Amino acid sequence: MGISSNTLINMEKIRKEQGLTWLRMINMIKNNTMENKIRRSISFVAPTIIPLLFIILWELFARKVGNNAILPQVTTVAKHFININADVIGIGSIPKNILYSLVRVFIGYILAIIAGLPLGLLMGYSRRVKGALNLFISLFQPVPAIAWRPLVLGWFGVMSVATIFDLDYGPTYAIMDNFKLSMIFLIFLSAFFPIWGNTMFGVSNVQQVLVESALVLGASKKDIFFHVLLPGAGPNIVNGLKSGLTAAWSCLVAAEMLPGSMSGLGYLISHAYELARMDLIVAGIICIGVIGALFDGIYSRISDKYFSWQRLVR
């Protein structure tokens, strides 16, 4: 492929008129070729192709099976999302159950942040504190939250937000009684470890040379903590917050299957199972998946926006 010298001279003229650098100019030309336009529209469509194929295959199988109690048809499931506000199997609408689940997750998650973040920071910062606590906390890390279930039930029984605040019987009590301590504790446990672990890792892995270069600039201990360790650990902290939320959300089904729960996506699934309503189970799974992906997406956006330096360092 050749470019005539005339073309080049014209391009240079345009470049100067527009006040562009060569790099920018070349990029603009590249982005405007037909081939590139097609490529970009393909990359826009591509992520939807596999889900679409999946849905088609699902529908084909479901028709072949012909039994809603084994594999419901796409349309049966979609019906739940079209009549989204309809009451299902006597436990309220899907959005209402999503809301209960979200509130539970956020209470447990926020408690996990309150405990995990400062503890991770402290243990990343001070070797002495880490030495004293690391073994103890690590012992609990491999235990799946659900294994705590019998113990937790024994401790908290039917205690809920309503009972600890000693609310009077009434509509508020009915709502607040949905938020059982046992469930919140399990969600807390599953969110705690990723938040604590990633924060600790992040702080203790800040490059030593950054700490030292702050020291020779006259930084105090406080300066080191707030201006070097905290921002340096930022990407790992956000990563921990993200994994913590994902863990909390996936622990939800387990937590909501605990006795005493009368609402939430997990309860919806387990109750639908008792009634052999596979279509509702699939609808519940879709909700859990989509909301989990949203959480993930939000944190990925935060990461990309504030921590772009991390991928590009070195």
Add this chain to the structure above:
Amino acid sequence: MNNIVFKLNNIGKVYNENEKNELTVIKNLNLEIKENEFLCIVGPSGCGKSTLLRILAGLELPTEGEIYYRGKVLRKPTKDIGMVFQNYSLMPWLTVEENIALGLKFQNMPKERQKERVNEYLEMIGLTKFRYSKPYELSGGMQQRVAIARSLANNPDVLLMDEPFGALDAYTRIQLQKELLRIWEKYKKTIVFITHSVDEAVYLADRIILMSRNQGAIEVDIQVDIPRIRDRANPRYAELNQHLLDALEELNKGQ
């Protein structure tokens, strides 16, 4: 004016003392560094020159002997003793101007004055256009310029430099050497500069120290009296260069 900035009395540094892997890096080292002196420390890798510099910075304490900075025992880093590291020492999450202002922020300097200071040093290193760039967007040479500006903006009494141009290509290296001399003449700091390049030392220094792997012993301590700007084609330059290279080779033979 020839005040003593640093005085080192029988300094020793032993790592992992009383353990199986005990390692004596420096033993019985005596050294005086004068005000406004441009001192280069040359030596093979592993001779303890970096350790010595870290002791001067207060980042490490000697296990034996005393180090005095302006007549007082040095125990920890201070803003009066600046240091430029070999590379990657800029805060990657801060912009160029925020990096240069970092030390000023630690001193709680008012924002307006910080800005003036930052502008002055951005101009000095010729990177005003890049003030809002992040370090990863800069070349290695530009990053080191920022690191030097960051140290100088703090107005230190002494500037320690640990192979600051070691990771740069030959051309950039020579450019930065010239710039450093220009800066040194303008701001008149005491500079202790570590390098493993004999040529770099001869080009820059008032005084050159050669350290050996033999527990950081100072084998050569000479004044360089070639007038600046030094011409690498000057026979005395070449002669001194050769003399130091020979001495280094002699040291390596002894190992």
